[in-house]
Amino acid sequence: MNDLISAIVVLIVITNFLLLGAGWLRASIRIVALQGFALGLLPLLVNQDGLTVRLAIIATLVITLKGIVFPRLLLRSLRELSSVRAITYYVGPMPSLLIGILVMSSSLWWGYVLPLPDQTGHRFAIPMVFFTIVTGLFLIVARRQALMQIIGYLTLENGIYAVGVFFAQSESMLIEIGILLDVFVGVFIMGIMVFHISREFDNIETGQLRTLRDWIKSRKELPSKDPQA
Amino acid sequence: MRSNLSSMVHFLLALIVAPLLPGIINRTKALMAGRNGQPLLQAYFDIFKLIRKGAVYSRTTSWLFRAGPMVNLATIIVGLLLVPFAGSPALLAFDGDLILLVYALGLARFFIVLAALDTGSSFEGMGASREVTFALMVEPALLVGLFALSRLSQSMSLSGILYTSGVTGWSVGAPALVAGALFVLYLAENSRIPVDDPNTHLELTMIHEVMVLDHSGPDFAFIQYGGALKLWLFGALFIGVASPNITDASIWMREGFAIGGIALLSIAVGVVESSMARLRLLKVPQLLVGAGALSVLAAILVLG
Numbered sequence: 001m002n003d004l005i006s007a008i009v010v011l012i013v014i015t016n017f018l019l020l021g022a023g024w025l026r027a028s029i030r031i032v033a034l035q036g037f038a039l040g041l042l043p044l045l046v047n048q049d050g051l052t053v054r055l056a057i058i059a060t061l062v063i064t065l066k067g068i069v070f071p072r073l074l075l076r077s078l079r080e081l082s083s084v085r086a087i088t089y090y091v092g093p094m095p096s097l098l099i100g101i102l103v104m105s106s107s108l109w110w111g112y113v114l115p116l117p118d119q120t121g122h123r124f125a126i127p128m129v130f131f132t133i134v135t136g137l138f139l140i141v142a143r144r145q146a147l148m149q150i151i152g153y154l155t156l157e158n159g160i161y162a163v164g165v166f167f168a169q170s171e172s173m174l175i176e177i178g179i180l181l182d183v184f185v186g187v188f189i190m191g192i193m194v195f196h197i198s199r200e201f202d203n204i205e206t207g208q209l210r211t212l213r214d215w216i217k218s219r220k221e222l223p224s225k226d227p228q229a
Numbered sequence: 230m231r232s233n234l235s236s237m238v239h240f241l242l243a244l245i246v247a248p249l250l251p252g253i254i255n256r257t258k259a260l261m262a263g264r265n266g267q268p269l270l271q272a273y274f275d276i277f278k279l280i281r282k283g284a285v286y287s288r289t290t291s292w293l294f295r296a297g298p299m300v301n302l303a304t305i306i307v308g309l310l311l312v313p314f315a316g317s318p319a320l321l322a323f324d325g326d327l328i329l330l331v332y333a334l335g336l337a338r339f340f341i342v343l344a345a346l347d348t349g350s351s352f353e354g355m356g357a358s359r360e361v362t363f364a365l366m367v368e369p370a371l372l373v374g375l376f377a378l379s380r381l382s383q384s385m386s387l388s389g390i391l392y393t394s395g396v397t398g399w400s401v402g403a404p405a406l407v408a409g410a411l412f413v414l415y416l417a418e419n420s421r422i423p424v425d426d427p428n429t430h431l432e433l434t435m436i437h438e439v440m441v442l443d444h445s446g447p448d449f450a451f452i453q454y455g456g457a458l459k460l461w462l463f464g465a466l467f468i469g470v471a472s473p474n475i476t477d478a479s480i481w482m483r484e485g486f487a488i489g490g491i492a493l494l495s496i497a498v499g500v501v502e503s504s505m506a507r508l509r510l511l512k513v514p515q516l517l518v519g520a521g522a523l524s525v526l527a528a529i530l531v532l533g
Binding site for chain 1: 518521525
């Protein structure tokens with residue numbers, strides 16, 4: 001059982017690296033789906049009591065939402081942005097990968113400093129969780145497109161979910177389902193927002209949103225132009 | 230430890246059979262493309278033809294240009310002495326030989342690069358610059374991966390590291406990750422397709438071929454033979470990392486496994502070359518850093 005857990009932990013770390021090095025939006029969506037799928041399997045393996053109805057429901061929900069529904073939603077909004085394919089960067093894929101290696105190494109240290117309260121968890125659980133969370137945050141900061149920020153958000157959420165899996169094994173099902181609902185609504189709304197941004201500005205570059213400043217500037221300039229105001 | 234006899238036989242086998250590997254790769258590519266392709270022994274024909282010819286040296290070149298191919302071949306043979314094959318130890322095995330292996334390969338590359346720069350051709354300088362840029366990412370990945378395995382097997386010698394990981398080693402996951410990294414390095418070091426196209430003669434895309442354009446006759450034969458030996462060397466490394474623990478199996482099992490493994494690896498390379506395009510030059514460092522990330526991950530898994 002422990003081998004399977006470490007295989008999944010390694011798989012999640014590899015998906016993080018793939019996300020950092022990815023060059024295409026479609027590929028990133030697929031990778032984040034794979035990560036969600038792997039995460040969905042985790043609670044089934046980590047729990048010592050074996051398979052319970054509660055676990056089965058949560059695993060099914062997580063796999064359906066993170067592995068199928070979210071990627072579908074994102075792929076659909078990607079289809080609507082027919083001209084956008086490649087990821088644009090503030091920090092390119094090469095430095096991103098190098099930063100990823102550094103973060104992974106330093107998160108090992110976090111694993112030593114913050115051990116799990118009981119020894120049930122896998123020894124690489126905490127480093128993997130930190131690496132996933134930081135990857136998500138990094139993707140939000142270092143990629144230009146709004147769609148990549150949703151993917152970063154999903155990665156971040158995956159990391160936080162993994163903390164729950166290892167840390168709080170007897171969490172209430174109501175809370176887990178509530179969080180999943182929140183994430184679902186979040187992704188849904190962000191997808192709609194990306195669609196509207198792309199329709200309004202012809203692209204989804206977050207840097208371009210700076211042009212909104214022109215509106216403020218023009219409002220300030222208005223009184224001087226218009227003597228009646 | 231096995232007798233030195235089998236190590237000797239393996240070394241001679243590598244020297245004799247290695248030029249068959251480019252033949253297998255080219256034959257696989259030809260079959261995938263629906264052609265008959267060149268004979269399996271084409272690399273031997275090329276090498277013998279080139280050795281019979283005379284060499285032409287430009288008046289602008291110095292002794293470095295003549296030394297390049299010789300040092301290249303000699304250092305690759307030294308590397309070959311260090312890599313174990315089919316479960317028996319290498320001919321030269323001592324603590325820390327994995328570092329010597331990486332440095333021997335580095336020296337081989339260094340002299341080819343010097344020879345290329347010595348011609349004074351800006352074209353070859355471009356190839357040399359690309360080669361060393363990629364080497365910058367290949368070498369750390371190779372070293373870190375080997376160190377991860379060395380930690381896992383508690384041995385500092387390649388002969389103790391390879392073919393001993395076994396099932397217990399695989400369950401940690403580190404050898405699998407290093408094997409993945411090594412496959413990428415195998416393609417990069419032997420200038421195969423996702424990194425470099427061995428068939429191309431277009432200046433924008435060439436890396437290795439452009440550096441050896443000015444070599445002729447026996448010098449070029451040395452370079453081609455060195456390339457074949459390097460295919461064998463990296464193949465033996467990859468098979469050694471990916472194989473289960475076979476040190477206790479019967480001799481026929483071990484030999485069959487290793488030789489079949491190298492042949493299968495060449496076929497796999499042929500399939501990779503037929504099914505994917507060369508990566509853009511800017512994307513290659515990403516691939517190599519990705520391989521490095523796999524190695525570092527393996528090291529962390531072993532150390533943690």
